[in-house]
Amino acid sequence: xxxxxxxxxxxxxxxxxxxxxxxxxxxxxxxxxxxxxxxxxxxxxxxxxxxxxxxxxxxxxxxxxxxxxxxxxxxxxxx
Numbered sequence: 001x002x003x004x005x006x007x008x009x010x011x012x013x014x015x016x017x018x019x020x021x022x023x024x025x026x027x028x029x030x031x032x033x034x035x036x037x038x039x040x041x042x043x044x045x046x047x048x049x050x051x052x053x054x055x056x057x058x059x060x061x062x063x064x065x066x067x068x069x070x071x072x073x074x075x076x077x078x079x
Contacts (some may be wrong), residue, residue, distance in 0.1 A: 001034070002028065003050070005031045008031075009031060010032075014033075014061075018035055035050050051070075
């Protein structure tokens with residue numbers, strides 16, 4: 001799942017936090033991460049998990065803007 005953050009660049013601390021929280025995390029751009037829980041989950045459950053982790057991160061770092069957009073990868077249709 002790709003996450004686009006608002007105007008603020010992504011810190012290495014956030015990436016480390018997500019990795020410690022059992023998420024595979026890769027920086028795509030200065031404002032976009034690809035984040036997926038290590039445990040297999042349905043897409044909706046994975047998004048809820050990641051949203052919860054981001055809420056915790058923002059409580060710990062209130063100085064960080066909290067505007068994010070989620071982009072879920074859709075399986076390509078095979079016809």
